[in-house]
Amino acid sequence: MSPDLPPPDLPAPDRPDRPDLPDLPITFEPLPYAARLDARESAQIDLVVIHCTELPDLAMARRFGEEVLYPGSQTGNCGHFYIDRDGSAHQYAALDRVANHTRGYNPRSIGIELVNRGRYPDWLAAHHQAMDEPYTQAQVTALVALLQKLQAVLPSLRLIAGHEDLDTTQVPATDDPAVMVQRKRDPGPLFPWPRVLAAVALQRLVP
Template sequence: MRPLALALILALLAGCAAGPRIDTRYSSRSQDSRVQYIILHYTSEDLPGSLRQLIQGEVSSHYLIDAKPATIYRLVEEDRRAWHAGDSQWRGRTWLNASSIGIELVNPGYLDTPNGRLWYPYPPEQIDALIVLLKDIVKRHGLGPEAIIGHSDIAPLRKVDPGPLFPWRRLAEAGLLIWPDARRVAELQKRYAARLPDVAWFQDQLIRHGYALERHGVLDVETQRVIAAFQMKYRPARFDGEPDAETAALLAALNETG
């Protein structure tokens, strides 16, 4: 084969291997980040078990944060989908793996004992590391304070993580989360203590907040579990799933600001 012909063939092959030439001078104004939510989990394992589960198993997350020392591991690039949310729904979006970043915290979760369920706390340094990471993610993706949610928010019928000892209020104090105003909650609680709204009202408010729930006016198991998920986040001292005046006040106060 002549040298010139060989050179032309090699040049064509190199062009094919490099992919098409794309002009990037123009950019649409109608776009935003693929990432709409950041979903927080606990692993129910120690670090070695968490790594095995998230690296070699069928589930994955973008980040894993160890407890002591507080170390942030990136397991999946943010522009790729991780398998952490499963069957999930929030504010009308479903199957949230495609539109979220998953963060797993090394934490045993809970232990069932004869005296009840024992939940494990989160070390302050682990939450400090989480807050630094969250601030970085929300800034880069242009996310608001409504974007950070728990696994129990998006799948309340099957998940309870990150659990009642996760310090959501610390995230609010760091400017990462909307928190109900205490004075407004006290004012509303007096009103609802005098006349508690019916179940349909609770269902409406929970749906407005973001939960996937049917509005049928019956206090069924599904409604109780969604109420419990909400209480676990905003009133972790008691998350029995019962619609009461304080829960109504918290819901109403949040929906006023959200």
């Protein structure tokens, strides 16, 4: 499978009642270790996982993505796609590669990261669990366009989830070990689930 998505004039699958969304240019910028990520068949992809970067900007998210965290494979943690606040879309890993973004779900899923500060920089501090940065209209529009494109090229794609839906692990807070906090809270309470689900033919997966 080519790392680049097909031309943007593909119709939105199963949504004949909605006009096509605007074109979504995608910049392909593979991570240095992208070719070392495990290969997979497109037929096994049935899930999209929505994340937020919990970092201040795309440049820092890129730096985090480039870090090698797994010595055996010489790879790190990353999503397949990143959508910046201005709606620009960037692809860091090919669809036919398994990206490390959600424990237990990577082989079957596509990871999409939305740039948003989340709980940065005190991710696991008990006093800093609010996620109060709203997602921009440009981000949500770009996300819906990307999801529709993915559905058009991946017939097996039928499910969508937030990272917080799939990783419900609790850990001791860094500022008070007696308090337990959620390890992952993204995309968080301000993510517009109703708007996204109304625009795509995907079912939300909440185990």
